Amino acid sequence: MAGSGKGRGRAAFTFNIEAIGFAKGETLPEAVFKPTPLFPPTGFKPVPLKMGEDEDYMLALKQEFRGSMKKMPYFIANKDENQAIEKYSKKYLQMRKESMEWIPDWRRLPREMKPRKKTKKVEKTKKAKVDTTKSNVDVLKKIENMLRSITCDRSWKRKAMEKKSLMRKRRKKKTKRVKKKQQMNKKNMMKRNMKRKMTTLLHILKMEMILVLVVTTTWMKQPISYLY
Amino acid sequence: MTQAEIKLCSLLLQEHFGEIVEKIGSHLIKTGNQPLRMIANDTEMSLDQVKKALCVLIQHNLVTYQLQKRGIVEYEALCSRVLRILRYPRYIYTAKTLYSDMGELIVEELLLNGKMTMSAVVQKVADRLTETMEDGKTMDYAEVSNTFVRLADTHFIQRCPQAPETSENSAAPPPPAPTLEANEKDMYMVPNLNLIGKGKRRRSFGDEDNGEHKPKRQKQDADSKEPPPDDGIYWQVNIDRFHQHFRDQAIVSAVANRMDQTSSEIVRTMLRMSEITTSSNAPYTQPLSSNEIFRSLPAGYNIVKQILDQYLTLLADDPLEFVGKSGDSGGGMYIVNLHKALASLATATLESIVQERFGSRCARIFRLLLRKKHLEQKQVEDFAMIPAKEAKDMLYKMLSENFVSLQEIPKTPDHAPSRTFYLYTVNTLSSARMLLHRCYKSVANLIERRQYETKESKRLLEKSQRVEAILASMQATGAEEVQLQEIEEMITAPERQQLESLKRNVNKIDASENQVDETIFVLESYIDSTVKKA
Numbered sequence: 001m002a003g004s005g006k007g008r009g010r011a012a013f014t015f016n017i018e019a020i021g022f023a024k025g026e027t028l029p030e031a032v033f034k035p036t037p038l039f040p041p042t043g044f045k046p047v048p049l050k051m052g053e054d055e056d057y058m059l060a061l062k063q064e065f066r067g068s069m070k071k072m073p074y075f076i077a078n079k080d081e082n083q084a085i086e087k088y089s090k091k092y093l094q095m096r097k098e099s100m101e102w103i104p105d106w107r108r109l110p111r112e113m114k115p116r117k118k119t120k121k122v123e124k125t126k127k128a129k130v131d132t133t134k135s136n137v138d139v140l141k142k143i144e145n146m147l148r149s150i151t152c153d154r155s156w157k158r159k160a161m162e163k164k165s166l167m168r169k170r171r172k173k174k175t176k177r178v179k180k181k182q183q184m185n186k187k188n189m190m191k192r193n194m195k196r197k198m199t200t201l202l203h204i205l206k207m208e209m210i211l212v213l214v215v216t217t218t219w220m221k222q223p224i225s226y227l228y
Numbered sequence: 229m230t231q232a233e234i235k236l237c238s239l240l241l242q243e244h245f246g247e248i249v250e251k252i253g254s255h256l257i258k259t260g261n262q263p264l265r266m267i268a269n270d271t272e273m274s275l276d277q278v279k280k281a282l283c284v285l286i287q288h289n290l291v292t293y294q295l296q297k298r299g300i301v302e303y304e305a306l307c308s309r310v311l312r313i314l315r316y317p318r319y320i321y322t323a324k325t326l327y328s329d330m331g332e333l334i335v336e337e338l339l340l341n342g343k344m345t346m347s348a349v350v351q352k353v354a355d356r357l358t359e360t361m362e363d364g365k366t367m368d369y370a371e372v373s374n375t376f377v378r379l380a381d382t383h384f385i386q387r388c389p390q391a392p393e394t395s396e397n398s399a400a401p402p403p404p405a406p407t408l409e410a411n412e413k414d415m416y417m418v419p420n421l422n423l424i425g426k427g428k429r430r431r432s433f434g435d436e437d438n439g440e441h442k443p444k445r446q447k448q449d450a451d452s453k454e455p456p457p458d459d460g461i462y463w464q465v466n467i468d469r470f471h472q473h474f475r476d477q478a479i480v481s482a483v484a485n486r487m488d489q490t491s492s493e494i495v496r497t498m499l500r501m502s503e504i505t506t507s508s509n510a511p512y513t514q515p516l517s518s519n520e521i522f523r524s525l526p527a528g529y530n531i532v533k534q535i536l537d538q539y540l541t542l543l544a545d546d547p548l549e550f551v552g553k554s555g556d557s558g559g560g561m562y563i564v565n566l567h568k569a570l571a572s573l574a575t576a577t578l579e580s581i582v583q584e585r586f587g588s589r590c591a592r593i594f595r596l597l598l599r600k601k602h603l604e605q606k607q608v609e610d611f612a613m614i615p616a617k618e619a620k621d622m623l624y625k626m627l628s629e630n631f632v633s634l635q636e637i638p639k640t641p642d643h644a645p646s647r648t649f650y651l652y653t654v655n656t657l658s659s660a661r662m663l664l665h666r667c668y669k670s671v672a673n674l675i676e677r678r679q680y681e682t683k684e685s686k687r688l689l690e691k692s693q694r695v696e697a698i699l700a701s702m703q704a705t706g707a708e709e710v711q712l713q714e715i716e717e718m719i720t721a722p723e724r725q726q727l728e729s730l731k732r733n734v735n736k737i738d739a740s741e742n743q744v745d746e747t748i749f750v751l752e753s754y755i756d757s758t759v760k761k762a
Contacts, residue, residue: 049736049743050739055742055743058321061321068340072341074287074288075244076246076277105460108408109283109406
């Protein structure tokens, strides 16, 4: 009727507990409320490893294989962040690695795999650095040219226009410039900087002073005290 | 792909190919087929890096590509192939036992490079062998080519699928991805090459050698600019054939353990005869008559035909059913039951694992359940002759670890628990899968631990490497004993001990990885044999 199970309020299983081996009225094992431990205790010690010539040889093979894979051109290591102190040996290791570059067979790979050459930028031919022997005549000629370029109006305007078009181009290819800048010759950078600075009067006067000093010292081969 | 497999794949890729390839490889394994742009997007790496990594993976046969509609090429990673990297040392060692040093080096070079042309392989192997030989001797290309041809004839190496030949004047633009065709007939055909040459040493000794070799070297350089005669024909290692060989080895050793040496030799002969005639996933070999077996026995064994027949009958009557009799013509037709043999091997592995993990009493219950298939709790106690309390405890332990499962058989249609039979049973297939998953997990743990140990002692390792380099250079230039001793003392005694223990631990972990891989092989072969190939 209203009563449930054996006695009032007592819990009972819906099946005969003897079916799974527990005797009637026996204390059941505790219920587990947490997940199994991360490193469960093992009842028995593990069996020792197989020893023998074959196993030793295979072990040596495995370690050698790992080592040779690290030296192959297929191993692409992460570019290390700039270390505080660069190792001397690094330079030679890099040289050796670069000499072993691997080129896959493009006929077997999809076309999109092949790196496309950037055709937009025409590669600048690096001018061979000419050894400038410091002769007075050459220096004078250079200085004269520079002075002329500063004072002549038309050339100044031309340079301003060039600068504008350069700026436009630069905005278009900003990202590529950022990369190319690092590779560009320092001399080019300096030259451009110098040209830009020539458009303000103060800088022009400064440059003139320096030029005059240079001319007089090289000509006379001794510093002129009264100019200081 | 299960989590354990993915973790293990990423660890293996990282160890052998570096971080960038590992990121892209594991991403492909997790997400399936993906085109190039999506990979670059999801992994947030530059297109350049992704292209490089994919080239490396395709070269090593770990990733394949497929041309889909609208010209999109999708890339797919082969997870099972990545897991094979664990087994590379075993392949190389097998090649060594079968074809000596030359075979070993050929297989090693092919595994290091993924795919290579025959001429490149022969050249590299000859150079490597020349370096180990005495001064003045060089390895001839002809010998190496011979070993290569033998490897190809026994199907241990095979040709890669061929790229289509593009003619110079093709009207239509080339497709975005070449469709590689695998020609069944030519897969093991070696191209007719006339490889003449000798291995070169890396260092040149003395001026006389230099003078002689200079004109030769110039000639060789000119030759290398032209494409080699077998351009476009790449070779790779045939992993399935190696697996077949391992399986045969396992069956033969099982028979030797169960019976005796002679019967194992008979089974080995039978397997050798059916190497080429039977495909790798056939359930049993082609029937062989007793007369054929008698003729093909190795020369050393001179047993009489009658004794051979007796052995064969014994093998066929064995309850393990490695060998079966399929007819009576020709003195009795016998087959080797490959699938049954694999099942017995897997079951034996399971039994051994239960014994080592839970004890011999549990193992007895396990074997009992394997034999009797389904048993109730009471019956288990009676048959195993183990007291009720302990039997119950052991059964529940095994049940919680999923070695044993419960089968409900209801007496009434309403499945009332008081009127249902609960039977314990062992399902070998599901237990094998569970154990395989556990094996992958354990190998991943081993690799992680090994990396942790090496990272901990990184500074010490670097120091010892430097000291060794200094020692070597000083010995080369000729230094006194006192100086050498001084340099050796740079590494103090406790540091030396630390290095020793590190080396011991790393070796132990590496050896364990190799041995877990053997278990993985047995379980995987068993599971593959049960999967029906569509």
